[in-house]
Amino acid sequence: MxxxxxxxxxxxxxxxxxxxxxxxxxxKGCGFCIVYCPRDVLEESPHFNAKGYHTPRVKKEGACVNCHYCETICPDLAIYSVEAQPASS
Amino acid sequence: MTTKKNQPTHPLDSLVRTDRIPHIWCPGCGVGTAFSSCLIAMKSSGIDLQKTTMVSGIGCSARGPGYTNLDSYHTTHGRAIPYATGMKLANPQLNVVVFSGDGDLFAIGGNHFIHAARRNIDLTVVCVNNLNYGMTGGQVAATTPSLSKTTTTPQGNPEPPFNLPLLAFASGATYVARWTILHTRDLTKSIEEALQRRGFSFIEVLAPCPTGYGRRNRERPLDALRFYQEKSIIKNDAHPADIILDYQKGITLGTFVDVEKPTFTDIYEKTCRLDPAACM
Incomplete structure (x- = not known):
């Protein structure tokens, strides 16, 4: 940062x-999480899901700071983050 | 529903009827965000969810309570507040949340809204304002901005829209706030405050409607969110008469009113219920 x-x-x-x-x-591929992720962690994947939408995928592994913004803004309850265990423990 | 192996479940899955998900809302619709904000607020506010009920009328947003794993009630068009009032009076311990749309609460149910606010019935009303009647095909509503195009006003809407926070304030609501689906944190906090306090609380949530409103006004969901980001002005405690919702000048957001008044149940207990001790 x-x-x-x-x-x-x-x-x-x-x-x-x-x-x-x-x-x-x-x-449903609205892209809200991709555009509004504060750490720019996500990107649109070229892969289609069963309904034919482009889902997001993680672009930068380890860049997520677990702010849960994607979880709140997602209209479809389709994305969420969980706290990762620190590498040292 | 297929999820990857060892994937933890979504934190809101305990509050949602997962067999009904994915829901009916269109891609880019803001109702889902308002709905998850409401669920997060319910979870974090610490209210007893066994004594919480969600009530809705008819419309896109009104489908929300049907997806919750709480006691919920999907009522007739525009009558969410009368049903909610009945529930609250029959069982004053209930936390009653009305989650519905602008067409339902302010066009067909407008009278019920103003009178519930006047009586100060202890309800939390979350109104998702998507500026048109989305479910029936994008017709003009009481909240459609002037000159915007809808199915029934192809040349532009000749009518001025309602200023919902001013209407709620003028009718006597004790908590009035307006947020957009982009301001999810403030929205969640506002719903949380509204759930924890007594009295009639009203929260307007601006949400894009890509299929009904957006298609005819050249507004994609992400354009609407960008507009919310660039043009919104947060003015807490602003007088509701001064707040604006204008696509050129901007939108005023914030918590405008937060006052304490005796609720309807309090006054009813004092005036109309006979004191059993006095009868003897």
Whole structure:
């Protein structure tokens, strides 16, 4: 992340990591999650789901910070993120 | 429904009738977002979900309560608030949430809305405003902006629309807010506040309708969201008469009214219910 001034506690703050899960059969390809992901984690996949829509797919593995915005904005309850276990533990 | 192996379930699946998902809402429709915000707020507000019921009338948004795994009630067109009022008076412990659309609550059910607000019945009304009658094919509604095209106004709508927060405020609602589906966090917080407080709470949610309204006004769902992002002005505590919903000037969002007033049940208990001790 780019700061104009590095916060004093930037080293101590642990940024949460998330794993994005997509339920492909529910997705209707509106693209809200792709456009409004604050970390630009998702992209449209060339693959079609059973209903013929292009579902999102994860573009940058490990970039998700588990903010749940995709989960809230998705009109189809088709995407959600869960907190990833830190690599050290 | 096929999901990948070892995939955890969606956090809202416990509140949703998953056998009915995917729902009927079109791709890019905002009702689904308003619906999930409402479910998230119900979950996080800590209210007793066993004593919560969702009521709706007829329309696209009114399909929402049918997808919840709570006690829900799908009523006749425009009459969601009368049914909800009845439920609240019969069982004052219930948390009654009305989740319906603008056509249902303000056109055919407009009278019920103003009188429930006037009486200050303890309801939470979430109105998804998609600016037209979506389910019947995109006809002009009481909230359609002037000059916009719909199936029944192909040359442009000659009528001015309702200012819903002003209407709610003028009728006596004790909590009035307006958000869009892009402002999901504020919307969820607002619904949460409304669920936890007493009195008539009204939340308007602006949502795109790509099939009904958007198709005739050259507005794709993502264009609508971009418009919400660029043109919205958040002014909490603004007077409802000053707020605007104009496609050129912008839209005012925020929590406009939050006041305490005695609810209908409180006053009814004092005035109309006979005190058993006094009868003896």
């Amino acid at each position: 780019k700061f104009w001034r590095v916060p004093l506690d930037a080293i101590e703050v642990e940024v949460t990591q998330g794993v994005v899960h997509i339920i492909e059969d529910r997705c």
